[in-house]
Amino acid sequence: MDYKPFRLTKLALLVGLSCASPMTVLAEEAEEAAATEEVVELETYTAEGQVEDTMGIMPTEPVKSVFGFGKTILETPRGVTSVSSDMLEAYNITDIDDLVLVSPGAFTQSFFGVAGSLDVRGTPGEVYFRGVRRVNNPGNYPTPIGATDRIDIVRGPASPIYGPSKIGGYLNFQPKSARAETGQYLDKPTGGMSYTTGSWDKSILTAEVGGPAEAFGKSLGYYVYAEVENSDSYYQNSTTDNTIFQASFNMDLTDSTRIEFGGMHHDFDGNQVAGWNRVTQDLIDHGTYITGSAQSIDTDGDGYNSTAEFLDWQSQFSDTSNNFWVPASTGTDEAMDPLWALEDVGTAKLSGDQVLVSPEDVLETEVNTLYFDIIHEFDNGMTLTNKLFFEDLENLNENAYGFSQFADTYVVEDQLILALEAEHTDWLSGAYQVSPSIRYTDFKHGDDFFFEYFDRRDLTGPSTALDRKLLSTVSDEGYSSYTVGDYTDYGVAFLADFSIYENLNVLVGARYDYVDMSSTEKVSKTAFASPDDPDSKASDSDDGVSWTLSVSYNTPWGFTPYATVSEQTTIIMGQGSEISVGNIESGNALADSELTEVGVKSSLLDDRLYMSAAYFKQERTSVNAQDLVSNNTTESEGYEFEARFLATENLTFTAAMTHIEVTNLTAQEGGVQFGFQGAEDMTGISDPSLFYGYVMQGLTLVSNSDDAKKAGIPENMYSLTAAYDFQNGFRTTASAVHADSTYSGFSKSVKLPSYTVLNAGVSYSTDDWTMRVQAKNLTDETYFRSNFPDLFGSTVVLPELPRHWVATASYKF
Numbered sequence: 001m002d003y004k005p006f007r008l009t010k011l012a013l014l015v016g017l018s019c020a021s022p023m024t025v026l027a028e029e030a031e032e033a034a035a036t037e038e039v040v041e042l043e044t045y046t047a048e049g050q051v052e053d054t055m056g057i058m059p060t061e062p063v064k065s066v067f068g069f070g071k072t073i074l075e076t077p078r079g080v081t082s083v084s085s086d087m088l089e090a091y092n093i094t095d096i097d098d099l100v101l102v103s104p105g106a107f108t109q110s111f112f113g114v115a116g117s118l119d120v121r122g123t124p125g126e127v128y129f130r131g132v133r134r135v136n137n138p139g140n141y142p143t144p145i146g147a148t149d150r151i152d153i154v155r156g157p158a159s160p161i162y163g164p165s166k167i168g169g170y171l172n173f174q175p176k177s178a179r180a181e182t183g184q185y186l187d188k189p190t191g192g193m194s195y196t197t198g199s200w201d202k203s204i205l206t207a208e209v210g211g212p213a214e215a216f217g218k219s220l221g222y223y224v225y226a227e228v229e230n231s232d233s234y235y236q237n238s239t240t241d242n243t244i245f246q247a248s249f250n251m252d253l254t255d256s257t258r259i260e261f262g263g264m265h266h267d268f269d270g271n272q273v274a275g276w277n278r279v280t281q282d283l284i285d286h287g288t289y290i291t292g293s294a295q296s297i298d299t300d301g302d303g304y305n306s307t308a309e310f311l312d313w314q315s316q317f318s319d320t321s322n323n324f325w326v327p328a329s330t331g332t333d334e335a336m337d338p339l340w341a342l343e344d345v346g347t348a349k350l351s352g353d354q355v356l357v358s359p360e361d362v363l364e365t366e367v368n369t370l371y372f373d374i375i376h377e378f379d380n381g382m383t384l385t386n387k388l389f390f391e392d393l394e395n396l397n398e399n400a401y402g403f404s405q406f407a408d409t410y411v412v413e414d415q416l417i418l419a420l421e422a423e424h425t426d427w428l429s430g431a432y433q434v435s436p437s438i439r440y441t442d443f444k445h446g447d448d449f450f451f452e453y454f455d456r457r458d459l460t461g462p463s464t465a466l467d468r469k470l471l472s473t474v475s476d477e478g479y480s481s482y483t484v485g486d487y488t489d490y491g492v493a494f495l496a497d498f499s500i501y502e503n504l505n506v507l508v509g510a511r512y513d514y515v516d517m518s519s520t521e522k523v524s525k526t527a528f529a530s531p532d533d534p535d536s537k538a539s540d541s542d543d544g545v546s547w548t549l550s551v552s553y554n555t556p557w558g559f560t561p562y563a564t565v566s567e568q569t570t571i572i573m574g575q576g577s578e579i580s581v582g583n584i585e586s587g588n589a590l591a592d593s594e595l596t597e598v599g600v601k602s603s604l605l606d607d608r609l610y611m612s613a614a615y616f617k618q619e620r621t622s623v624n625a626q627d628l629v630s631n632n633t634t635e636s637e638g639y640e641f642e643a644r645f646l647a648t649e650n651l652t653f654t655a656a657m658t659h660i661e662v663t664n665l666t667a668q669e670g671g672v673q674f675g676f677q678g679a680e681d682m683t684g685i686s687d688p689s690l691f692y693g694y695v696m697q698g699l700t701l702v703s704n705s706d707d708a709k710k711a712g713i714p715e716n717m718y719s720l721t722a723a724y725d726f727q728n729g730f731r732t733t734a735s736a737v738h739a740d741s742t743y744s745g746f747s748k749s750v751k752l753p754s755y756t757v758l759n760a761g762v763s764y765s766t767d768d769w770t771m772r773v774q775a776k777n778l779t780d781e782t783y784f785r786s787n788f789p790d791l792f793g794s795t796v797v798l799p800e801l802p803r804h805w806v807a808t809a810s811y812k813f
Helices: 010-018 020-035 085-090 096-101 281-286 307-314 581-586 665-670
Strands: 080-084 126-129 148-155 169-175 190-198 202-215 218-232 239-252 257-270 288-293 323-326 343-349 362-377 383-399 403-423 428-448 481-500 504-521 536-553 559-571 590-604 609-620 634-646 651-664 672-677 696-701 716-725 730-739 755-765 769-776 784-786 797-799 804-812
Touching: 080 085, 085 148, 096 716, 096 730, 281 288, 504 559, 504 581, 536 581, 536 590, 651 665, 665 672
Parallel strands: 126 169, 323 696
Antiparallel strands: 080 148, 148 169, 190 202, 190 804, 202 218, 218 239, 239 257, 257 362, 288 343, 362 383, 383 403, 403 428, 428 481, 481 504, 504 536, 536 559, 559 590, 590 609, 609 634, 634 651, 651 716, 672 696, 716 730, 730 755, 755 769, 769 804, 784 797
16 A cells, blocks of 8 residues: 555554543543532423423524534525434434435435435535535445534535535534533533444444543543444345544633644445346336346356456457447347346346345445644634644445445645624624635545446355456456546635624625646556556646525514525545546536525424425536536426424424425436446347346437436435423334335336335433334335436346334443
């Protein structure tokens, strides 16, 4: 592995975590002093007419992850959902796919079974950590949420302060901290341990501790979290080993200056799950699977199919093509080469756990994250913040059916933010931010997909030499692409929030980015090249302007209507945050996106009922600048609704609804969409086993806007949760999610059924202990999610989990 400056080692993080031990000893003195103070019990009603929000469902806390002004969600003129740690625990939200329970616009298509980042409003989103964008993670590893104090789901592009971003939206993770928004530190040590078990030998152990301390005579707060998982899976040949260490520290250097620093280390060892191959409507509706073995390609008998063996096999084909038009495919039985046909063909009933995973498949990722912030408050009310962020990612992804990838990327970002507030007149006040920033990204990324043959594997049996490919990450040759390079983004942003006559708010912001890019394609490492082929290189710079304008009005009746228009610069990068040589050469490394959003928010019944409704339209305006996997060109239009209700001191509800239509703009403009074709696309072929030993590709014709509608995303989704607290330690929860039927692929040849998933749980808590049991998919609903519907939707689909259970025992002090 190449050495890189700033490379963080595991040892450095573990040393940082070990600092918690002496801090705990120091904090014992604070605990003894606190023991003498009077303890005042919280009353059920915090004020007349107000019900205590024990689960933290009401969006009353300041949310700095949107615009940085500390506005509450009610005051923020954008679609935002905040999810507290109490909600995560109560509803057993264990990965980002579960967030559809509580947030509109959060349905996410399968990224081969890995919950890396959320699809927001039908397009791939991003992940932020404390307001800074992380290394791109469409599906390199499951984003951990256990160490989170709060998750903010922001719909639409990021604030100009935060730099270029995707149009869909993003998740911002706020790690657990010893310092509250009020500036107060924990007054005594607090923490706990938990153990989670459940279906398929789930096993997760967590431990956390935080509290006050003192260093060099200064007040200090610390919080440390650790998580270890070793679980099996519902899916065959699939396991998860997961290790997370996270630490955060807050320290007051003076009365006006403080620092916040910490880090996270994440080791993930698992695999991707593509799901079912050989997809037909009969398979979706009845589980009927076409069996049969592909013909051997492994001429040297080593148990793997190499690139050379694939090429030799293809040289034996008769004069036929595997590219066809959809619909009205010209493919016929006679056009299929005999070498493509399966042998010993039959049918069988397939269960949901029989998926396209080999015991040799791996998804190994190590991510290290560090941050160091300095905050200084001037006597005149100005605040100067410097945010320094570092993250590196090492990823290895290997799948026997013919896809492999590695990524080795790190980023360093520094943001300087000057913020101030001013009372201009008795009717006009303003809050302002000015922020120069610099972000450097270094990448090395390779992938291997030229011989990605899903259908050669018969899922009723094990993976064999008939379907296993000799992967490029093993042989270190034959890659589809092998790219190294770096780029630096120099940016400056301005944001202003005006309050006019107290009730009218106008928010305006702008940003300029200058991006200097360099990328090299190692041609000699790629398939169809010789070892002496020279590298392909490209270096260039580009710039972009982003801006946002929002107007909102606080009515005396508790309603706040708002309107937002925004244009955002997007950097077109791949799965490892790489920029391709081709995008630099063509001038397509930067793109623009636009957002229009009109909505209304309300807080009623003495702040016991929160509601939000919005219409939105967001689109990528540069249809030629895209990455098919992580940043494709789409237009999303629809409306969404969210409600949270403290009905009584015992009963709480949340609800969400999304109506959305997503259009593939590139397909609409070009009139065609390339993709892998399945049995239901090849209408002229009576028996798909005639080509399951190979791969069918082709172009779906797009003649109108309906043809360009993206598949895989339900047009309508609804969710409802309820919790009842018996006030004696017992609490029950229930939730339901309903999704319309949708097509699995762009060609709309296979339809996935609508579904309703019901979950329920019960917990019992004492002062120190909590026991929680959650049953998920109570009715054992059979349902599916599509994989890359524009590209693979007709050929692979992911069966979702059947009825299962999770139980957690936790101790807190």
